[in-house]
Amino acid sequence: MSTPTTAAPATITDDRVADALAPAPFGDSVRYLGTLPSRPRARWVVAFAVIFTITLIAMMFSANLFGYAAGIVSGESVPVLDSGTRGFALLLAAIAVTQLVEAAGRAFGMWLIVSKTRQMSVDLRRGALSAVLRAPISDVLTLGTGNVITRLTKDIDQTVRIIGGIGVRLVVTILMFPFTMVSLALIDWRYLIIFAILATLTVPILRSTLIAMREYSNIVSSAEARRNNLLLDTIRGIPTLRAMRLDRWALGRMQKGSWNAVQANADRAPVITRLIGQATFGYGLLLIATFVVSAMLYDAGELSLGAAAAAAVLVSRMEVHIFNVLMFAGEIQKAATGLGRAVALATLADGTADLPEPDDLDSAPEIRIDGLDFAYPDGANVLEGVSLTLAAGTTTALVGASGAGKSTLAAVIAGLQRPSGGRIRIGDVDTAEVADVWTARNVTLISQEVHLFAGTLREDLHMAAPDAGDDVLKAALAETGLVEGGLQWGRWLPLGLDTRVGAGADELGPEVVQQISLARIILQDPPALIMDEATAEAGSDHARALEQAAIRAASGRTSLVVAHRLDQAIAADRVVLMAEGAILEDGTHDELVAKGGRYAQLYARWAAN
CATH class of the missing domain: 3.40.50.300 (P-loop containing nucleotide triphosphate hydrolases)
Structure with missing residues (x-):
């Protein structure tokens, strides 16, 4: 089978445009999460703030201590720790303590984030499913089964997985900027000028790239949802496809949908590469500028060697955290987009409650x-x-x-x-x-x-009449031709009302499935x-x-x-x-x-x- 022709990244094909329900903006998603029963409470927020503050302080002290090691080696005296061999030993001990505090803080911080994320994912999935059940059926059908399933499963699971994997690193990286600037300001306020100039130059460029990545991430999710729709549609239509000999057509359609999902991912790759390149350039300028300012201040006698080295180590330590996050930039955007898609589904029914619900009809209407x-x-x-x-x-x-x-x-x-x-x-x-x-x-x-x-036949029929007894259920089945003791009953329902049906059970004959559905109608009595x-x-x-x-x-x-x-x-x-x-x-x-x-x-x- 030949490989289909694909569009260049700049020209997204019609099959891979964003779907009918755009992801909720990140701010709206955060606000929605704040309404969930499992949302972070004051105690959790305080614990989160305390743990990460202690962790960041330990990291800053550790970086400063590594820098001041150069001063002790050159004969300088470090406040509190003193100088010489004793000062160096105390410095190593202090570094060990800060490293242990940092490791413990990261571990406990990860536990806080992962446990809370998983709790909220349960509420988010419940809210999204509730919205699907309440939303206008036409809106749900417009989205498509595969799209809804993708939002309820993959998008939420993906968000939980990504936050659990890199959530701590992301939080630490975000908080490192203000903590590093405070630490540098305590060494010499002129280091802040470097941050101000670089922020002015690089933030607008990085922001435009992040916006482009968000758009491409939505296209990826939409293409994957369309592929899932095609897959479900093909599985449901297998009897028709076989009868009409449309196997080749179905495979071609599936190949096109799968290829579009692959191409959408490929189209996003250059945006991630561009983001990493821009960040590399910005960080390189920051590091060079820090070394130059440190050298100038030391040469002018305004900084000790230990203080200048501490400033360099503080900036150098940012590299691993920044590029850890940047290497996961695509994953982070996936999580943000997946969250937005799930929240958009969870708010699908918003506004429908404004329409009235009259009393149900009590007789057959015209x-x-x-x-x-x-x-x-x-x-x-x-x-x-x-x-x-x-x-x-x-x-x-x-x-x-x-x-x-x-x-x-x-x-x-x-x-x-x-x-x-x-x-x-x-x-x-x-x-x-x-x-x-x-x-x-x-x-x-x-x-x-x-x-x-999925469940027993009794449980399935109780969907239509929760309070009906077994005699009533059997009478409804008998009206459709499924009579207890009859040939069909013995063949398909060997355990009677306790026979398991639906997903995971033995497949029933198509006529028996229809008879059960008609029995539900009789019980529901619409x-x-x-x-x-x-x-x-x-x-x-x-x-x-x-x-x-x-x-x-x-x-x-x-x-x-x-x-x-x-x-x-x-x-x-x-x-x-x-x-x-x-x-x-x-x-x-x-x-x-x-x-x-x-x-x-x-x-x-x-x-x-």
């Missing part, structure tokens, strides 16, 4: 659709001026060729997509004027892609139900039984069925034929057959098979 339009971003209209009224307590079958807009209409009514025009009323409620969660509670959508939660080809996965041996189960699940509710087989349309109270995003025919099965139009032709071809 659903009225007026002038409904829908178009995907930068695409043509999928629905145009659709108007339709679903009578309360009736079942309407939606039929038409693939691409007619049936599934899109179902998704818009269920609140999975926002219409670009028109309105939908469920009973007396305009869905545009209520919280998205109200629509989700009162209009249940079931498709052929059904999820069973006022309105939409079934989007919910029986399409059943083989011919089970199709009739599953369709009967779907009919029973729809009974007594206002139901819309996207029909996969026309016998579903025959059983419905009403049939609506769609083509190219519009309604062409509307009536009962018998009325449309008698009319002799497109539905009659479709039915004649189906009945002949």
Whole structure:
């Protein structure tokens, strides 16, 4: 397979631009972390400040003592320590003590940072997942499953890993600048002039590079999220890909997504190299200037040899910390971007609570659709001026060729997509004027892609009816055709309600998964139900039984069925034929057959098979 052509770093391809939800700015991320239950409290902050202050003081003393060693060797007297052999021995002892204090401070500081980071990561993940559950479903679908999973897992885990690995070094490096300047000022205030000049020259340059790195880091995360979306989409669609012989197409699409993620990482590398180069140049100037000023002051007799050497050692010791952090500059930016992406997800539902949540419906409602339009971003209209009224307590079958807009209409009514025009009323409620969660509670959508939660069958069914007893659960399963003691029950549910289902359990037959999902609907008892080809996965041996189960699940509710087989349309109270995003025919099965139009032709071809 040939290697795809890639863009130069300056021209990011459309497949690798930032996604629909930009990372939260760093300041906003910090403010959000301050709202978490595990946020640092006053006692933690005091302990943090005390530990790192002691550590930095020990480091500064250590650097000064190394410098004053040169003075003792040359015969100078050091305050407190004196001179000569005794002074040198005391100096070595003092250096050993400061090194031990520094090591202990770093270890305890790391424990403080890592433990608190892990605690906060749990709260952040919980907040992000809570936001996903509360946010408008259309916003979540726009992000994509892979993107959401990346933010909930990799972005948070990556931030925790990076902070745990280099958090202490980063804190020490940041604090070293003020502590070093104070130490140098105590030796001679003129050293501060060097810092002032270099800061004026280098800070704007470094700042622009850091901004560029943040942008590239978001592009990397977005490209990796798109790759994950493609991977999940491919795994879910394996049966379809095999049936339509689209293996090569799927592999090509996956290769393109993976290559874009690799290229995005490669595009960021020059920015990291530029940052290290700029820092190297700035630090080189600082070191040279310090040596020159120290030499001039010593030559003028304004500094002792020990003091001049101490100033040089103080600046020299900054090198390892600065370049430790710079070597991890990419990782630090990854952590900042990952945190921003997770916080953006955690605040996804902000503002949705402003919409009211009326009382749930207590009976099957009339659903009225007026002038409904829908178009995907930068695409043509999928629905145009659709108007339709679903009578309360009736079942309407939606039929038409693939691409007619049936599934899109179902998704818009269920609140999975926002219409670009028109309105939908469920009973007396305009869905545009209520919280998205109200629509989700009162209009249940079931498709052929059904999820069973990991656990026992009893636990899965309790998702729909937490207080239901075993007899009620078994009765709901029986209504779908899963009768205790029956052939399917014995084959697929050997432990009955204690049979494990979902992730990690033995795979169930597709018809059994659909039957369980229909049982959940019966238990949940929603006022309105939409079934989007919910029986399409059943083989011919089970199709009739599953369709009967779907009919029973729809009974007594206002139901819309996207029909996969026309016998579903025959059983419905009403049939609506769609083509190219519009309604062409509307009536009962018998009325449309008698009319002799497109539905009659479709039915004649189906009945002949």
